[in-house]
Amino acid sequence: MTSVSIQNLDLNFGAVNVLKQLNLSIEEGEFLVLLGASGCGKSTLLNCIAGLLDVSDGQIFINGKNVTWAEPSDRGIGMVFQSYALYPQMTVKGNLSFGLKNARLPKPEIEERVARAAEILQIEPLLHRKPGALSGGQRQRVAIGRALVRDVDVFLFDEPLSNLDAKLRAELRVEIKRLHQKLGNTMIYVTHDQVEAMTLADRIAIMRDGLVQQLAGPDEIYNRPANKYVADFIGSPAMNFFQGRSTSAGKIAIGKLEFDLAGYNFVNGPTDGDVWFGYRPEHVVLGEAARQMPLTVEAVAEIVEPMGSDTLIWTKIEGYDFRIRTDGQYKVAAGDPLLVGIDPRFASIFDKTTEERV
Amino acid sequence: MTSVSIQNLDLNFGAVNVLKQLNLSIEEGEFLVLLGASGCGKSTLLNCIAGLLDVSDGQIFINGKNVTWAEPSDRGIGMVFQSYALYPQMTVKGNLSFGLKNARLPKPEIEERVARAAEILQIEPLLHRKPGALSGGQRQRVAIGRALVRDVDVFLFDEPLSNLDAKLRAELRVEIKRLHQKLGNTMIYVTHDQVEAMTLADRIAIMRDGLVQQLAGPDEIYNRPANKYVADFIGSPAMNFFQGRSTSAGKIAIGKLEFDLAGYNFVNGPTDGDVWFGYRPEHVVLGEAARQMPLTVEAVAEIVEPMGSDTLIWTKIEGYDFRIRTDGQYKVAAGDPLLVGIDPRFASIFDKTTEERV
Amino acid sequence: TELEVTHWWTSGGEAAAVAEFAKALNEKTDHTWVDGAIAGSGGTARPIIISRILGGDPMGATQLNHGRQAEELVEAGLMLDLTDIAEEENWRDLVHPVSLLDSCTVDGRVYCVPVNIHSWQWLWLSNKAFADAGVDVPSDWFEFVEAGPALGEAGKIPLAMGQQGWQVSGAFGVINIAVGGPELWQKINVDKDAEAAASPEMLKVFDAFAQARLLSQGSNVQDWNQATNMVITDQAGGQIMGDWAQGEFQVAGEVAGEDYTCLPGLGVNEVISTGGDAFYFPKNDDPEITAAQKELASLLLSKEVQVAFNLKKGSLPVRGDVDLEAANDCMRKGLQILADGNILVSGDQVLTPDTTSQVEDLLAEFWSDNSMTPEMAQERYANIIANAD
Amino acid sequence: MANNMNETTAGVVTGPSGPKPRPILSPRNIMIYGTILVVCFYYALPLYVMIVTSLKGMPEIRLGNIFSPPVEITFQPWVKAWAEACTGLDCTGLSKGFWNSVKILIPSATLSILIASINGYALANWKFKGSEVFFTILIFGAFVPYQVVIYPIVIILRELGLFGKLPGLVLVHVIFGMPILTLLFRNYFTSLPEELFKAARVDGAGFWGIYFRIMVPMSLPIFVVALILQVTGIWNDFLFGVIYTKPENYPMTVQLNNIVNSVQGVKEYNVNMAATMLTGIVPLIIYFASGKLFVRGIAAGAVKG
Amino acid sequence: MAGATKPVRILRNLNAKIAALPMITTALVIFVGCTIWTIVHSFTNSRLLPKLEFVGFAQYERLWSTRRWLISIENLAYFGIGSLVFSLVIGFLLAALLDQKIRFENTVRTIILYPFALSFIVTGLVWQWILNPEFGIQHIVRSLGFENFVFDPLYNPDIVIFGVLIAGLWQGTGFIMVILLSGLRGIDGEIWKASRIDGIPKWKTYLFVVIPMMRPTFVTALVIITAGIIKVYDLVVAQTNGGPGIASEVPAKYVYDSMFRSQNLGQGFAASTMMLLSVLIVLIPWAYLEFGGRKNGK
Numbered sequence A, B: 001m002t003s004v005s006i007q008n009l010d011l012n013f014g015a016v017n018v019l020k021q022l023n024l025s026i027e028e029g030e031f032l033v034l035l036g037a038s039g040c041g042k043s044t045l046l047n048c049i050a051g052l053l054d055v056s057d058g059q060i061f062i063n064g065k066n067v068t069w070a071e072p073s074d075r076g077i078g079m080v081f082q083s084y085a086l087y088p089q090m091t092v093k094g095n096l097s098f099g100l101k102n103a104r105l106p107k108p109e110i111e112e113r114v115a116r117a118a119e120i121l122q123i124e125p126l127l128h129r130k131p132g133a134l135s136g137g138q139r140q141r142v143a144i145g146r147a148l149v150r151d152v153d154v155f156l157f158d159e160p161l162s163n164l165d166a167k168l169r170a171e172l173r174v175e176i177k178r179l180h181q182k183l184g185n186t187m188i189y190v191t192h193d194q195v196e197a198m199t200l201a202d203r204i205a206i207m208r209d210g211l212v213q214q215l216a217g218p219d220e221i222y223n224r225p226a227n228k229y230v231a232d233f234i235g236s237p238a239m240n241f242f243q244g245r246s247t248s249a250g251k252i253a254i255g256k257l258e259f260d261l262a263g264y265n266f267v268n269g270p271t272d273g274d275v276w277f278g279y280r281p282e283h284v285v286l287g288e289a290a291r292q293m294p295l296t297v298e299a300v301a302e303i304v305e306p307m308g309s310d311t312l313i314w315t316k317i318e319g320y321d322f323r324i325r326t327d328g329q330y331k332v333a334a335g336d337p338l339l340v341g342i343d344p345r346f347a348s349i350f351d352k353t354t355e356e357r358v
Numbered sequence C: 001t002e003l004e005v006t007h008w009w010t011s012g013g014e015a016a017a018v019a020e021f022a023k024a025l026n027e028k029t030d031h032t033w034v035d036g037a038i039a040g041s042g043g044t045a046r047p048i049i050i051s052r053i054l055g056g057d058p059m060g061a062t063q064l065n066h067g068r069q070a071e072e073l074v075e076a077g078l079m080l081d082l083t084d085i086a087e088e089e090n091w092r093d094l095v096h097p098v099s100l101l102d103s104c105t106v107d108g109r110v111y112c113v114p115v116n117i118h119s120w121q122w123l124w125l126s127n128k129a130f131a132d133a134g135v136d137v138p139s140d141w142f143e144f145v146e147a148g149p150a151l152g153e154a155g156k157i158p159l160a161m162g163q164q165g166w167q168v169s170g171a172f173g174v175i176n177i178a179v180g181g182p183e184l185w186q187k188i189n190v191d192k193d194a195e196a197a198a199s200p201e202m203l204k205v206f207d208a209f210a211q212a213r214l215l216s217q218g219s220n221v222q223d224w225n226q227a228t229n230m231v232i233t234d235q236a237g238g239q240i241m242g243d244w245a246q247g248e249f250q251v252a253g254e255v256a257g258e259d260y261t262c263l264p265g266l267g268v269n270e271v272i273s274t275g276g277d278a279f280y281f282p283k284n285d286d287p288e289i290t291a292a293q294k295e296l297a298s299l300l301l302s303k304e305v306q307v308a309f310n311l312k313k314g315s316l317p318v319r320g321d322v323d324l325e326a327a328n329d330c331m332r333k334g335l336q337i338l339a340d341g342n343i344l345v346s347g348d349q350v351l352t353p354d355t356t357s358q359v360e361d362l363l364a365e366f367w368s369d370n371s372m373t374p375e376m377a378q379e380r381y382a383n384i385i386a387n388a389d
Numbered sequence D: 001m002a003n004n005m006n007e008t009t010a011g012v013v014t015g016p017s018g019p020k021p022r023p024i025l026s027p028r029n030i031m032i033y034g035t036i037l038v039v040c041f042y043y044a045l046p047l048y049v050m051i052v053t054s055l056k057g058m059p060e061i062r063l064g065n066i067f068s069p070p071v072e073i074t075f076q077p078w079v080k081a082w083a084e085a086c087t088g089l090d091c092t093g094l095s096k097g098f099w100n101s102v103k104i105l106i107p108s109a110t111l112s113i114l115i116a117s118i119n120g121y122a123l124a125n126w127k128f129k130g131s132e133v134f135f136t137i138l139i140f141g142a143f144v145p146y147q148v149v150i151y152p153i154v155i156i157l158r159e160l161g162l163f164g165k166l167p168g169l170v171l172v173h174v175i176f177g178m179p180i181l182t183l184l185f186r187n188y189f190t191s192l193p194e195e196l197f198k199a200a201r202v203d204g205a206g207f208w209g210i211y212f213r214i215m216v217p218m219s220l221p222i223f224v225v226a227l228i229l230q231v232t233g234i235w236n237d238f239l240f241g242v243i244y245t246k247p248e249n250y251p252m253t254v255q256l257n258n259i260v261n262s263v264q265g266v267k268e269y270n271v272n273m274a275a276t277m278l279t280g281i282v283p284l285i286i287y288f289a290s291g292k293l294f295v296r297g298i299a300a301g302a303v304k305g
Numbered sequence E: 001m002a003g004a005t006k007p008v009r010i011l012r013n014l015n016a017k018i019a020a021l022p023m024i025t026t027a028l029v030i031f032v033g034c035t036i037w038t039i040v041h042s043f044t045n046s047r048l049l050p051k052l053e054f055v056g057f058a059q060y061e062r063l064w065s066t067r068r069w070l071i072s073i074e075n076l077a078y079f080g081i082g083s084l085v086f087s088l089v090i091g092f093l094l095a096a097l098l099d100q101k102i103r104f105e106n107t108v109r110t111i112i113l114y115p116f117a118l119s120f121i122v123t124g125l126v127w128q129w130i131l132n133p134e135f136g137i138q139h140i141v142r143s144l145g146f147e148n149f150v151f152d153p154l155y156n157p158d159i160v161i162f163g164v165l166i167a168g169l170w171q172g173t174g175f176i177m178v179i180l181l182s183g184l185r186g187i188d189g190e191i192w193k194a195s196r197i198d199g200i201p202k203w204k205t206y207l208f209v210v211i212p213m214m215r216p217t218f219v220t221a222l223v224i225i226t227a228g229i230i231k232v233y234d235l236v237v238a239q240t241n242g243g244p245g246i247a248s249e250v251p252a253k254y255v256y257d258s259m260f261r262s263q264n265l266g267q268g269f270a271a272s273t274m275m276l277l278s279v280l281i282v283l284i285p286w287a288y289l290e291f292g293g294r295k296n297g298k
């Protein structure tokens, strides 16, 4: 069943058209991540769903009800903010129960809900502290708790982890994932952190300038990006791109290199035309094993960046910057010759003009 | 030759002892990275070297000269700040030449130096713009240029990239590396980003609470961390730790598991005692290959985080959280059984009480 | 040389009078009068004058009420000693009554020039107001009080009174002398006899004062001349005010006896107190200015100037030998009383400013607060007198 | 709002769509704008009364009510207030006081802002031993009632030979402007990135070099705020003007008070109001002209700190 | 080369020290020196001229037995509490009103703030005029037919101080409003969003969430108001000059009048010392909370 459905949503700030006829449909219990560069309209979309912004056009349905004009508190949503937005003068318990008290729930009911949320989030010992006395991670948990107690159908997260340091971020990421597994609510999660998006999402919506570029599972987004923007956006270090010409015979020419695209999964079969040939740094095979690959190129390591677990190698192929990511145990120094193997099965090819996947 | 030498440096803010009898010696042309958690005193140390803070005790030598009490501009250093710290009301050219004008250099000389720096950094077209009209990366380059024109011996960088987005950060990191290769100056670089530290440094100094914990090359820091703090600090996801008991016979017992530490490179040979057994997530071998490892354990994947290029698997071994990082192509789902292989050669073992490497 | 002269004569009549001084100085000497008028009452102006003298930026000459206000300034040696001119011109014989000059004298040396005699003891009545109310113009305070209700019915305010403390306290002094008699007044103010202040006779004075308070209900003006103006415009029956009020009647073109009536000593005890204004000359380093100061000092006492000034001001000259042909009905009454020797020293001369302002505060409070009974006021009054020095 | 939540199946455009209708005359709007109207009325009323009264003739004032617009507009009160109103013999109106105020204002404002900005800069960026102590004393000074120090300052000015002279009054304004302005500047300079200051030091700029070349050009908003505060504060000052000057140097406020209190016969309310307007006009112009800048600067300097 | 030896302490930052000289002089000579001078002389019987003839606490005894001083203190208390409460409440209500995304915000704010540009002298005169029963509000209302309407605060000793308060508030609330408004604007927008999602009515959010969060801003406003209250002088001089009677006297005026009008400096010094003391009573706990607290609690 569809949990949240957005139809032809338009949102303008004055003359600026931030969301453009956006359609999105989220299944019940799904974890959807909105991913995109800063300013692409992620928060705006989330605010529209929450009812914090008045839409300019279109409709929003939550659990089948048209909530386009409903008050935020009547929509059955909970929201967790980047800055936590805890009420600083109230204790954790006060924060959790403020909304409930206001809805005039009976006292025992409030107590029970707060206790349950505190248990789920393991913040029982903190209930009588004020937010000022909590660490970033604890605050974040309280913020989630505030949505939890309200027994909502849909959770909205607006970059809930971006104020935390890397280590804590990784931990809380896992906790949110666990929470989702336990509660099974629909969750919509905004981030611009790829790792979060990849690890948390059932489906990812990649947004750009108020439009959804691709809506698919993490795997598909990573392996079969729908267009060059998505391909470039996802992955670190970014995908390597070459300009080339493909033929309907399933071959491709990049500069002086020519090779067969055997194994590449075409959308509509091979065609003639100028294309971008994209290849992820981590799919490169180095050393002797490269000789078995459909394309083998000789290159020189320009810069080597050992990162412990991996090593990044910067080189040039056919005049294009080419990044390679390899095992941290692979020993190479700047200036060393490299044997680079490329397998078209892992490549992504896009039309030169439309930049759509072919 | 030693380029920068710090002897018994103490720095107090009022009653707070931020740097504690710190000693550090940096070779000419070396790229030293100061890495550490927030608040450990990295910036403070850098400011002491630059002369922006008066030391409480100890001495600082730059190129053999005692500069402990010299003015910042007389120390032969250039500094690049996190927030760029460009003079907003001056053009790029004004920014670059401000220091030279202050030093009353002749005009043609100034022109020449600015031109050279602009060329090196490829910011010639920007010379007449104001910082407000530059992108983050361009600003950073101007900030570096400001150090460059002054023809200094030592470059100090205080988290120069931390305000930039991930993509740009990766690019500029490479540029700084290139610059260092080209100029060959001594560079001291503060960061709390591990990737930057690992990729840029000739040597890394890991700091904690005003003390240097380990000073070594990236490789050694990663593979042979000197103590548990360093081991835990470096690497993402963090190293897995088990409490165990080692014997002088070179064996170790972790809960019900017992195995031989053959191949582990002891500092002083095996001893009896309680230890921490640390193992990096990326050194775990999965699947059938695990059977060949000295220790093979069966476990169940609790959470699986696909990250495109890699996959993180969270599991439990002997009651300890255990993280595994594996190839993005490795398919596994939450709840699947795993065969986990561990090789003591890649482990790090620390004394339980001193937390020093054994 | 330019001589800056500060004073607080800013109402119409006063300004016209002081202009006579200025004219005399400008015409008769080669000095120029630089006017330094400070608006408000003496209470506002005195601090400014004093702080300037203390601040080392003295004016050429300044008005002050003689008496104890300047005592300390003189003692501190900040005032020019005028004894040599005084002796040369024989002021001791000229000045009448001579007590005025005594007030200017400290340790046998003269430090100020009295310029006029001001007496507080006047009740100014609007003839037309009484005509409107259908009663005769009263001939003393008690008749006035009786006429009060009639005036009230005719829509007039019986007694006009400005709300400033000095006016209230001045009126109190007048009623004190009129109702309680000069001896009582002397005992309290000169001898600081607290018992007298607490005596039943004094209570009568307070009762009369409370009556006056009642008669003045609805008089909301601040300045004395606004109150005078109420009499001039026949909105009020009368006003207790010093002889300077005369100047206002004159400026308004009213004629004594016809348009208004004056009752010295409230028509009860025809005594007048001989306070008045005096000019002091702060010491100055510049000998030229010192010379000019001395010239001004003698000019102020000269016959013509005295006549011209006092006619405009409505006050009495300090010289017994001037002939005020132009003087009107009221002024003549005053001169007559003066000639008869029915005189008293003025409050300024016998009380320190500190005591004066305490009394003013008390009476102002009494005046504005109808719930304060005469007994309460008397008790506090006696207290102040007991502590006065 | 529940009536808006019609049951619908996704995909069909039924029920609420597009922006939520917001009637202009909603109770909320009526209440808000109603209140605003009343508030504006209250705040604007005195200004209105001043203007209206100053344009009426005396007879009209005696008859009519103070709120009714003038039947016959006359500028005579303004002319009188400016050039003819008397204090004692001196009938030059406010014009002299106006120029005195200008003469007091310009050096006082300039000097106090200059000194305070340098103080603030030294305190923000060049802390030395004891600087915080002096600063604390200074801030306490902002709250010391003037009455406590009025008299000793008379003595100090006398000893300096400045009493009653313009430089003396300027000095007093500089002194009493210092605490608040210094606080304002210090807060502002502290809010500038410290790294900028460090960068300039590495570039070899000294105390004055950094102040003039780096700090001042970046600090326009706070200078504007300081300017407005000082201009209005000094222009509106009464107490110091009364105590530390003499009549020929009286600032406008003191003259205003004099003129208003020099009653000749009846109070000429129209002249008084014209004089009042004239006295208020300079700060009002400054204030209206700077408008938003002032509000923004206050936020930067006052609330942050 | 310079630097090898530790330089003389006092010469470090020499320029900064020179530049701070005016501040140091002011702080020491005026705020410390003059204050001490005044306090010392408050124990003397100085009259017109300061002299060091000590009389112990006599001046203070007299001060506290003087009715006018007691009335001044009482007035100050009424005026102070009134200004504090009304400035903050009205200021906040206005700020909240302006925060409702209204149209013409700039105009409205300008109208509310402009009186701040006017001096107390001007303020006092205008309100004296408006509150004058013969011309002002009372007259108008009466001429509308309410013959018995009485509104003459400036002529009624019991309420005159509130007449002064009305004028004071008119002059000052705009500024407080601006400060509070910028404090309001500084509140994280996400707090508002969170409270909307929790379904909390606006007024409750203001009351329970926003106002507590604005504590620092309120403190700033409070300090500004308090400092102003104690100094109130011009307004009273221009509006009522202490009258009717002595019903609207204030301490600042008492000091001034004692010093210059009554020529009793010692009394004036004693009164001003009391004023200083009351400032310190307000200020020291505040400073302790602000600065002492910050150090400990970060």
Ligand SMILES: Nc1ncnc2c1ncn2[C@@H]1O[C@H](COP(=O)(O)OP(=O)(O)OP(=O)(O)O)[C@@H](O)[C@H]1O
Residues within 6 Å of the ligand: A013, A016, A018, A036, A037, A038, A039, A040, A041, A042, A043, A044, A045, A192
């Ligand atoms: N209140 C507003 N008024 C005008 N424009 C706005 C407003 N809020 C956002 N915008 C604009 O709308 C666009 C989308 O903003 P939004 O906050 O949704 O971006 P985002 O994707 O959340 O970015 P980020 O990752 O930085 O949070 C941006 O270009 C922004 O400038």
Ligand SMILES: Nc1ncnc2c1ncn2[C@@H]1O[C@H](COP(=O)(O)OP(=O)(O)OP(=O)(O)O)[C@@H](O)[C@H]1O
Residues within 6 Å of the ligand: B013, B016, B018, B036, B037, B038, B039, B040, B041, B042, B043, B044, B045, B192
């Ligand atoms: N001016 C100061 N006064 C008092 N303490 C300070 C001051 N500056 C820094 N500290 C303290 O000194 C310690 C070290 O600060 P420092 O800025 O050197 O940390 P850092 O390692 O650079 O951290 P970060 O990664 O956050 O920049 C911190 O605990 C900090 O609180």
Ligand SMILES: [Mg+2]
Residues within 6 Å of the ligand: A042, A043, A044, A158
């Ligand atoms: Mg956002």
Ligand SMILES: [Mg+2]
Residues within 6 Å of the ligand: B042, B043, B044
């Ligand atoms: Mg730092």
